[in-house]
Amino acid sequence: MTEKPNTEELGLLSYTPDYGNEEDRLQPVEAPNDQALYRVVLPGVMQTGVDTVIAMCRKSSLWPMTFGLACCAIEMIGTFMPNHDLDRFGIVPWPSPRQSDVMIVSGTVTKKMAPAVKLLYEQMPNPKYVISMGACATNGGPYTEYDRVLQGVDKIIPVDVYVPGCPPRPESLMEGFIALQEKIMEEKKNAG
Amino acid sequence: MTTWPESQGTSTSLETVDMTINVGPQHPATHGVFRMVLTVDGELVKDCEPYIGYLHRGLEKLTENADYRQAMGWWDRTDYLAGMCCEGAYVMAVEKLAGIEVPERAEYIRVLMMELSRINSHFMFLGAFGADVGSFGTSFTYGWRERERIYDLFEEVAGDRMFPTYFKVGGVTMDLPENFETRCRDILSSIRQGLEDFDGLLTGNEVFVERCRDLNPVTPEQAIAWGFTGPMLRATGLGWDIRKAEPYSIYERLNFDIPTGKQGDVFDRYWVRLSEMYQSARIVEQCLDEMPSGRVLNPDLPKTLRIDEGELYLPTEGTKGEYGVYLMAQGGTNAYRAKLRSPSFSNLSALRELVVGNYVADAIVILGSLDIVLGEVDK
């Protein structure tokens, strides 16, 4: 077929980061399950108390990393805005992964975007959660038949809550967040 | 490599290395998954390499493998800020290709809905552009106050907020609810109130005007060479609007005027979009006054829509520029080839010429003034 023009001899600077070839670009990433130090230091009986306190603090101040891919991003912004206020749950949109707890994948994850999603997921501090918002992030949605679209973000990063809809209404994204908060309260042991 | 000027008496030449900044796919200022690599010397942008394709979802390939009417679900998700403008463009293209008549009332309802979603999309531009220039939260909340009202109106009419798929080949799916006229009029008054608020918030703000005035002026010849259409082209002074130049649907019956800027700088682009919303509100009012009664859907629609040999390119005035739909039919129920001429694609292709030579902060403002939507750039 047509051979690829290599950019060097054309004198073009190519800033494409080299994530390796196609297969290891789409390798899944496992959720880290490191244990906090206090579980080692504190005796068993006191751990549950500390766990509940920390889980309650964590669930009531979830900072999502604004990661707008496509149409769901507009509904996500709509949820942050005063009509469907997310600030009352203590959820503050935060642009950088370094200070965020939740990654809302809102939109279609294409195979060109997958390595960036993985890198952003790894750069988030532990404990971290992922909300896959919309049909596209869950299993490719209406674009699932096109071969450059990744059929669901859970192929590359572990997902905690799936929010249905295309795009999901702001209320259903809020329900997704409430489900995530309940999940944090239940699994307070390994999130510790 | 810049040297400290001799006039300071220090003759040491301090070479500085250009730094490459990656304003990457996940960045608040890129309005989606757009990436540009800026080569920066200190604060000055020396080179900008735009990369797109992070949201390439295969609109054209999927349209070729689906029925004409099924494909509308993908087409209104291209410019996801103004769902109905894209629906209207695609549906009019299919009707013209198949030669299907649309009743008068449906034409008026369509134009009304398209103009409302144009206002909707421009409110998002005002919100995001205010955030790019500096007022992070306020402009977004102002914009969203009006957007939520327009979304409520869309929801009452067609059941969904962003992609109501309210248009159908041959007309409109449902008639308007009874109280639509009163609801629409008071939403228009709140839109006008919202526009005055934005006028006061942004145009009245001296810092905003200082930052945007005389930033990156574009002459009409340059704009045409780069393929600018829509507000980007009208900002340079060339008052070309497809609703006037090549009128489709019932636009030549409505009277509205085309605001144009003077020197095509960032402030003119913002001002053209702001005053365009007043014109759209005028169009919506005219549609409400002259709305004929009658049927909203062509009665004799074929069960399966088969279009024999034929092709067409229908340009329409989308919110960002010329939203053209190219369709080729070879018989059968699927389009043989469909292509979207997306305005943001052409507006964005000239980013390097626009950005090089400005400061980094101004590069973000220029990118914001292009008002790109990645769903339509990457198709």
Next chain:
Amino acid sequence: MSFYDTWSAVFIASIAGVILVGTALLGARLLGPFAREPGKSISYECGMLPTGENWTQVHVRYYLFAIMFLIFDVETIFIFPWAVRFLELPSHAFWYMVFFVLILSGALLYAWRKKVLEWR
């Protein structure tokens, strides 16, 4: 006034400082589960791998602005205690401060005339 009265405030302040900083650092170390992941050490470049080296020579104009800021920041440090105790001070203390501020504004004028404040 015995030794402790004068210095007790300083002791309390330093102990409180140590406690606060200690709990903050220890708490983060104890409560937060730190995860060693390959991506964590890479610097954040909007989802892309960083290109080019970041330890580059930065132009001297940044240094000049930093120094100008530092001068006026230090100046405010001297003005604060003076302003707090202003009422108890004798009236001529006012002119000392005015003289001090005049010297620094002279420095500002000099910098302005040497076109340091323009951003080239």
Next chain:
Amino acid sequence: MSTKTSPDSGNIKTAELIRTQLPNIPFEISETKTYADLKIEPENFLSLVDGLNKNDALSFDLLRNIVAIDMGEAGLWAKYHFYSFVHGHGIQVTVPAKSTDLTIPSITKTYPTANWHEREAAEMVGLKFQGHPDPRNLLLEEDLDIHPLRKAHPLQKPEILQGIEDGPPGVEQ
């Protein structure tokens, strides 16, 4: 149908005007639902484009759109849409690429906006635009060598995983 079919369908007048203005360029005129269509060989395509752009009776100064189509056995075609602000008329130009080398001369010199359009057409269908300054992939990854919009390119099978075991009887899993 909208009252004034706009753009006036198959405006043959523009095509005749071009025929009179550029007599020595061989092209066939045909009609589409909206614009007249000129079919021309890649060899004298560049001269047609120069004529369209430079001739002040035509002065097509806006290149709107480039569509690359895989016509099956008829090879790969590229369709260009031009528009003139001065005269307000538009035209469509069809250029069938030779099935041997699939190259079409690039027009980025006269129309800078063609740069991205041609890159996208090249990667989507496999056309090659001769003389293009930056022939890398635009929408796909740089190292990919596939052409999704070719008819032969397959679609991806949607995976139905959840609840696959309790699906309705008779639905083949």
